[in-house]
Amino acid sequence: MLYEDLETAIKAREAKVSVLGQGYIGLPTSLLIARAGFTVYGFDVNEELIRDLSKGSTKLEEEKGIPELLRDLKGRNYFPTNDLDDLYGSDVVLIAVPTPKGRNGPDLGMLISALETALGVVRRGGLVVIESTLPPRAFQDLILPLVESRGMRVGTDIYLAYCPERALPGKLIQELTQNFRIIGAADERSGRLAKILYESFVEGNIEIVDPLTAEMVKLVENSFRDVNIAFANEIARMCETLGVDVRRVRELANKHPRVNMLIPGIGVGGSCLTKDPWFLYWISRERGYTPNLIRESRRINSGMPYHYAEVLDELVRRLRGGRGTIAVLGLTYKGDVPDPRESPVEPLVKELVKRGHTVRTYDPLIDSSFGGERISDFLEAVRGADVLAFTADHSEFKMLDLKKLRRAVGKDGPVILFDGRLLFDPEEAEEAGFLYISVGRPYSILDNSLVTIKD
Numbered sequence: 001m002l003y004e005d006l007e008t009a010i011k012a013r014e015a016k017v018s019v020l021g022q023g024y025i026g027l028p029t030s031l032l033i034a035r036a037g038f039t040v041y042g043f044d045v046n047e048e049l050i051r052d053l054s055k056g057s058t059k060l061e062e063e064k065g066i067p068e069l070l071r072d073l074k075g076r077n078y079f080p081t082n083d084l085d086d087l088y089g090s091d092v093v094l095i096a097v098p099t100p101k102g103r104n105g106p107d108l109g110m111l112i113s114a115l116e117t118a119l120g121v122v123r124r125g126g127l128v129v130i131e132s133t134l135p136p137r138a139f140q141d142l143i144l145p146l147v148e149s150r151g152m153r154v155g156t157d158i159y160l161a162y163c164p165e166r167a168l169p170g171k172l173i174q175e176l177t178q179n180f181r182i183i184g185a186a187d188e189r190s191g192r193l194a195k196i197l198y199e200s201f202v203e204g205n206i207e208i209v210d211p212l213t214a215e216m217v218k219l220v221e222n223s224f225r226d227v228n229i230a231f232a233n234e235i236a237r238m239c240e241t242l243g244v245d246v247r248r249v250r251e252l253a254n255k256h257p258r259v260n261m262l263i264p265g266i267g268v269g270g271s272c273l274t275k276d277p278w279f280l281y282w283i284s285r286e287r288g289y290t291p292n293l294i295r296e297s298r299r300i301n302s303g304m305p306y307h308y309a310e311v312l313d314e315l316v317r318r319l320r321g322g323r324g325t326i327a328v329l330g331l332t333y334k335g336d337v338p339d340p341r342e343s344p345v346e347p348l349v350k351e352l353v354k355r356g357h358t359v360r361t362y363d364p365l366i367d368s369s370f371g372g373e374r375i376s377d378f379l380e381a382v383r384g385a386d387v388l389a390f391t392a393d394h395s396e397f398k399m400l401d402l403k404k405l406r407r408a409v410g411k412d413g414p415v416i417l418f419d420g421r422l423l424f425d426p427e428e429a430e431e432a433g434f435l436y437i438s439v440g441r442p443y444s445i446l447d448n449s450l451v452t453i454k455d
Contacts, residue, residue: 001091001123001124001125001126002125003125003159003189003193005125006091006125006126006127006159006193007192007193007196009091010091010092010127010193010196010197010200011196013036013037013038013200014038015038015091015092015197016038016039016041016089016090016091016092017033017038017039017040017041017090017091017092017093017094017197018040018041018042018043018086018087018090018092018093018094018118018121018122019033019040019041019042019043019093019094019096020043020044020093020094020095020096020097020114020117020118021043021044021095021096021097021098021114021132022042022043022044022046022049022050022053022080023044023096023097023098024060024167024169024172024271024339025096025131025165025167025172025176026042026044026094026096026097026131027042027053027058027060027066027070028060028063028066028069028167028172028173028176029094029096029131029165029176030042030078031066031069031070031073031078032069032173032176032177032201033094033197033200033201034069034073034076034077034078035069035073035077035201036200036201037077037200038077038200039077039079040077040078040079041079041080041081041086041087041090042078042079042080042081043081043082043084043086043087043117044080044082045082046082047082050080050081050082053070053074053080054074054080056070056071056074058070060172062170062338062365063169063170063172063173064171064173064174065173065174066172066173069173084117084120084121087117087121088121089121089123090121090122090123090126091122091123091126091127092122092126092127092128092129092197093118093121093122093126093127093128093129094128094129094130094131095111095114095115095118095128095129095130095131095132096131096132096165097110097111097113097114097132098110098132098271099111099132099133099134099135100271100275101274101275101278101279104282105135105282106135106138106278106279106282108135108138108142110132111130111132111134112142112146114132115128115130115143115146115147116146119147119150119152119158122158124152124157124158125156125157125158125159126158126159127158127159127160127161127190127193127194127197128147128158128159128160128161129160129161129162129163129194129197130143130160130161130162130163131163131164131165133164133165133218133219133272133275133276133279134162134164134215134218135215135219135279135280135282135283136212136215136216136219136279136280136283136284137212137215137283138215139162139184139186139211139212139214139215140211140212143160143162144160144186147160154186154187154190155186155187155189155190159186159187159189159190159193159194160185160186160190161183161184161185161186161190161191161193161194162183162184162185162211162214162215163181163182163183163184163194163198163214164182164184164214164215164217164218166179166180166181166218166221167179169270169334169337169338169339170334170336170337170339176201176202177201177202177203177204178202178203178204179202179204180204180205180206180207181198181202181204181205181206181207182206182207182208182209182213182214182217182218183195183198183206183207183208183209183214184208184209184210184211184212184213184214184215185208185209185210185211186211191208192208194208195208216280218276219276219277219279219280220280221276222272222273222276222277223276223277223280223294223297225273226268226273226276226277226294226297226298226301227277227293227294227297228262229262229264229265229268229273229297229301230268230296230297230298230300230301231261231262231297232250232261232262232263232264232265233264233265233267233300233301233304233439234300235249235250235261235264235440236264236439236440237300237307237440239440239441239442240440240441240442243442244442245426245440245441245442246264246439246440246441247422247426247438247440247441249440250263250264263421263422264422264439264440265304265344265420265421265422265439266304266305266308266344266345266348266391266420266421266439267301267302267303267304267305267344267347267348268301268302268304268333268344269332269333269334269341269342269343269344269345270333270334270339270341270342271341271342273342274298274302274342275342277294277297277298278298280294281294281295281298301344302344304344305344305345305346305347305348305351306347306348306351308348308418308420308439309347309348309351309352309355310351311418311437312326312352312357312387312389312416312418313352313355313357315387315416315437316357316386316387316416319386319413319414319416319435320386323355323356323357323358324357324358324386324387325357325358325359325360325384325385325386325387326352326357326358326359326360326385326386326387326389327359327360327361327362327375327381327382327385327387327388327389328345328348328349328352328359328360328361328362328372328389328391329362329363329378329381329382329388329389329390329391329392329397330345330362330363330390330391330392330393330394330397330421331343331345331346331349331361331363331366331368331369331370331391331392332345332363332365332366332392332394333345333392334392334393335392335393335394335395335421336365336393336394336395337365338365338366339366340366340368340370343370344391345370345391345392346370348389348391349361349369349370349371349372350370350371352372353371353372358373359371359372359373360372360373360374360375360381360385361373361374361375361381362374362375362376362377362378362381363392363394364378364394364396365394378396379408382405382408382409383408383409383410384409384410384411385409385411385415386411386415386416387415387416387417387418388405388409388415388416388417388418388434389418389420390417390418390419390420390421390423390424391420391421392421393421393423397423398423402417402424402428402429402431402432402434403431403432403433405432406432406433406434414435415433415434415435416434416435416436416437417429417434417435417436417437418437418438419436419437419438419439420438420439421439422438422439422440424436424438426438426441
């Protein structure tokens, strides 16, 4: 296929598009391209996932717009498949498979396998776009050599680009269509073709840069957030040590016009924020510079759930003289998002179980338990518990009447309300009869701190 022919086909939305990977990014991207008028084949090796998609069912049912698009486009413009024969002769292939972190570096095994598949099914003169997150220099040092080793000249026999996703679970369609996008292109023609494709469904601005810049930008965005969360968590730990409430400190500090301290919490989750900083760290260290701030931020954030497991363990043992029952309420890494990937609640639950406590888990959005005893009913989960640990900021929790909640616990003696996401007003919680503990608020029940046991 000549460049001009492919450009015309993409502009006319007559190009055959295949998307490898039908997960959190691949599926909504496939549906958006199909909605724009292209014929799209959504490929995944997970046979059960493809069967569900073929029936109009998706695990992203809670994502606004996705179930409706799937049911509307399936069999018309969108065709889920695990048969490679369906992909042969594709004009455009997008790769949207995971690139997880390994023990000492990024695990690019699934990406390489997907790229091999893409090169085998795309027509000569077609376009391959990688959406999977790449560590810096992977495009130059890994992707290009692999393509060229197959006898394909980039910019002539094949066009190649990197367009990292920017999307937040819970708002996938909105973010994929409205956010600013960058395209790292191997050459001018590859960049132009990719931009025409993305302009068919992206409303935000699109900028073409070199691949290394695109790789860096994606990772820097998430590393920036991770570092800023780590700062808030570090201040919270300091406030606990020094005897001051982080809520008040943050409120007053943020009155300064150039300060915007984030809300501290029990840690950081999600597939990107827990991984992308390490990609930056590893490649930089390999080339002679160790980015200590990024490493320390990861250490702080990943250590938060273990710290609060220790806090709760200590409090329960001092109040009860031994092990207790802890209701962990909210398991997703983000409020109102049905996504448990890399949730900081998982190590918290596992550590509490390891320390011998009975841990009940409840989440209105997911079925996970992280090794605790999953309870599907909220009132059953809290009844008789020694600790109510709120670890996700779901809207359902924010609307709770704390006095009714305390009555629902139905237990004599002190009951700890641990506020891991700063959802509640401390005075209201204590007036309701709870022993209120939170991130960034002194928790010792032995010394003269903000927390006291009420008879």
